[in-house]
Amino acid sequence: EPEVTQTPSHQVTQMGQEVILRCVPISNHLYFYWYRQILGQKVEFLVSFYNNEISEKSEIFDDQFSVERPDGSNFTLKIRSTKLEDSAMYFCASRWETDTQYFGPGTRLTVL
Amino acid sequence: AQTVTQSQPEMSVQEAETVTLSCTYDTSESNYYLFWYKQPPSRQMILVIRQEAYKQQNATENRFSVNFQKAAKSFSLKISDSQLGDTAMYFCARGADGLTFGKGTHLIIQP
Numbered sequence: 001e002p003e004v005t006q007t008p009s010h011q012v013t014q015m016g017q018e019v020i021l022r023c024v025p026i027s028n029h030l031y032f033y034w035y036r037q038i039l040g041q042k043v044e045f046l047v048s049f050y051n052n053e054i055s056e057k058s059e060i061f062d063d064q065f066s067v068e069r070p071d072g073s074n075f076t077l078k079i080r081s082t083k084l085e086d087s088a089m090y091f092c093a094s095r096w097e098t099d100t101q102y103f104g105p106g107t108r109l110t111v112l
Numbered sequence: 113a114q115t116v117t118q119s120q121p122e123m124s125v126q127e128a129e130t131v132t133l134s135c136t137y138d139t140s141e142s143n144y145y146l147f148w149y150k151q152p153p154s155r156q157m158i159l160v161i162r163q164e165a166y167k168q169q170n171a172t173e174n175r176f177s178v179n180f181q182k183a184a185k186s187f188s189l190k191i192s193d194s195q196l197g198d199t200a201m202y203f204c205a206r207g208a209d210g211l212t213f214g215k216g217t218h219l220i221i222q223p
Contacts, residue, residue, distance in 0.1 A: 043157070043203060045210035099162065
């Protein structure tokens, strides 16, 4: 069964460094998403991406964040200058034209 | 802000019992979708069940069913014949594009 994959599973970085989180959505899906979950808290929507552009973003998704689909398979989230409060689990999700979003296993980001 | 509320932070039942997790939401949209996701200790988000708001019939997936009350903006999840593997965090979510999640209910199935 096709699934969303994410790399790395765990990323440790120093405050102020740039990180890129990578996702490979399910191959025929058209809509792509990033969410984050701070430990012990709820999952929060960051951004949605369709037809090579951002379709919706939350107030969390400020200028420090960017997304890209550099080729036909990868979907990336870049954080330019990480802060301690960026430490969280980051989930990628994708869907076809139907409503159901399928989530990847997540990348745990630790900012020291 | 459009919110999703799960009023039960934690629930514990015996194996084989039936348990109902509650969820209420706020929305101004007429067409939207509702979901229950399961998050085991691995933290993977697994879809349990989905409901289209324009459909009156309650969704069912094997042991999982929902009670969708559109006017009351309520979307509860019923798990029948609960199993040890059902132990997890359960998140209710609403949306048509970017999903809004509740804070979750930690469900513990006791042997």
